[in-house]
Amino acid sequence: MNFSLYIAKRYIRSKSKNNAINFITIIAIVGIVLGAASLFIVLSGFAGLRDFTLEFSSIIDPDLKAETTIGKSFILSDTQDQQLRAIDGVADFSRIIEERVIASSDGNNHPAYIKGVDEKYNKITAIDSVIPYGSWLNPNTPQIVVGWAISNRLSVFVNDYSKTITISVPKPGKGQVSSQSQALNQVNTINVGIYDINEELNNKYIFASIETARQLLNYQPNQITSLEFKLTDTADENTVKAKIKSILGDTTVIKNKDQLNDAIYKMLNTENLAVYLIFTLVLIIALFNVIGSIVMMILDKKKTLSTLYNIGASVTDIRNIFFYQGVLMTFIGGFLGLVIGYIIVQLQASFSLIMITPSLPYPVALHFKNVVIVMLTISVLGIIASKIAASRITRDLVKTK
Incomplete structure (x- = not known):
């Protein structure tokens, strides 16, 4: 050994015979335990929030979504449709028409986005699972499904045929207009379902059939704004993305779920990093106790160290004694902290x-990467603290005078 x-x-x-040193050592270990436990609990909490x-x-996020980088819409040819369906790894895909609109009912107005979807959309996403009232819309009908916030704002429920919802969008073009019909494209719809996802989305989307959206926007039969894909369980995402892009061309961008929620990921990651840095600072302060404990131990063992030096131990060997002591204290404290943190999170x-x-x-x-982050942080800081403390040992300190 x-x-x-x-x-x-x-x-x-x-x-140690000196109770003060024993007390300082206990405080140092307890500080590491609490620091490691706190860091793990906070990281687990943020992982849960994420x-x-x-x-x-x-x-309602697909596995992949294809959008154009030029304008708002693009034409999907029959040849491209067949090529996309032949891609190994694509279970199915849905054609989407999406545009900002104004929804009106009985004098109440609400800005929203119409999302025209085809009959395959509820196979691409789990939209059916978040409709507590009513049902999903039928294709080729003027039916819509709205969020809770839109339902409240427009004072409409489900299958109320006495209350139609008028969806309006400005007509493209220039020049003066003399009537509302010249300025707006409009369709009258009936709400058949209410979805409940979260506050933002409940206030954003009006789901309609793709035929209704096409009629509202005067789109051509093959004109769409995006494609949403569902992949098979064994699909390689990067390979499928490359094949889709090769079919649709360089004017399209393919996004996965992470990229579709890029703003949310950035916000959560920034908050997570900020909290991690704060608790790392707490750990650094706690590890100052380790440095103090080792320095006190060095002074307490001065005579023993001189004996070890006289019988042949080098200064480097003696430094390593206290370096290893600090590392062991850190590892033991970090492990105990992780165990305590794990128990609390599990409870x-x-x-x-x-x-x-x-x-x-x-x-x-509970994510394994958080265990790795905590142990890696504790290990690096503990090694640095132990190195600083052990460096206080010099030849003059250990040699017999």
Whole structure:
């Protein structure tokens, strides 16, 4: 066994005659334990918030989405349609027409986005699972499905045929207009369902058949604004993206779920990084106790160190004793902190100890990468702190005068 490591283990297990040093050592280890546990709990909490935030928006997010980079729409030819369906890894895809509109009913107006979808859309996404009232729309009908916020704003429910919702969009062109019919394209629709995803999306989309959206916007039969794809379980995303782009051309961009929620990911990652840095600073402060504990131990063991030096131990060997001692203290404290943090997170996940609302527990998620982050952070900071403390040992300190 390594001589320095062997002595370091002995020092870890043995008590000093000086109670103050024992107390400082205990404080140092407790600080590391609490720091590691706190960092793991916070990272698990943010992981839970991230999963919770994306859980609902991902319901209507496809695996891949193809959009044009030139203008608002593009033409999908029959040949391209057949080529896309032949791609290995594409389970199915849906044609989409999306545009900003004004929805009106009984004098109430609401700006929203119409999302015209074909009959395959509810196979691409799980939209059916978030419709608590009513049902999904039928193709080739003037039916729509709106979010809770839009339903409240327009004062409409489901299958109320006495209340039509008029969807309007400005007509393209120039010159003066003398009537509303000259300025706007309009369609009258009936709401048959209400979806409930999250506050933002409930206030944004009006789902309609692609025929209704095409009529509203005067689009050609093969003119669309995007394609949404569902991939097979064994599909290689990058390979499929490359094949789709080769068929649709360089004027299209293909986005996956992460890229579709780019703003949310950036916000969550920025907040996560900020909290990580704050708790890392707390760990750095806690590791100052490790440095103080080792320095106190060096002074307490000065006579023993002189003996070791006289019997042949080098200054480097003696430095390594306290370097290993600091590293062991850090690893032991970090491991105990992770165990405590894991238990707390698991209790929250299993028994909902902390509630945001009476019906909503604070979300947490156990990810292995958070274990790696905590141990890596503790290890790096612990090695640096131990190196700083061990460097206080010099030849003058250990040699017999």
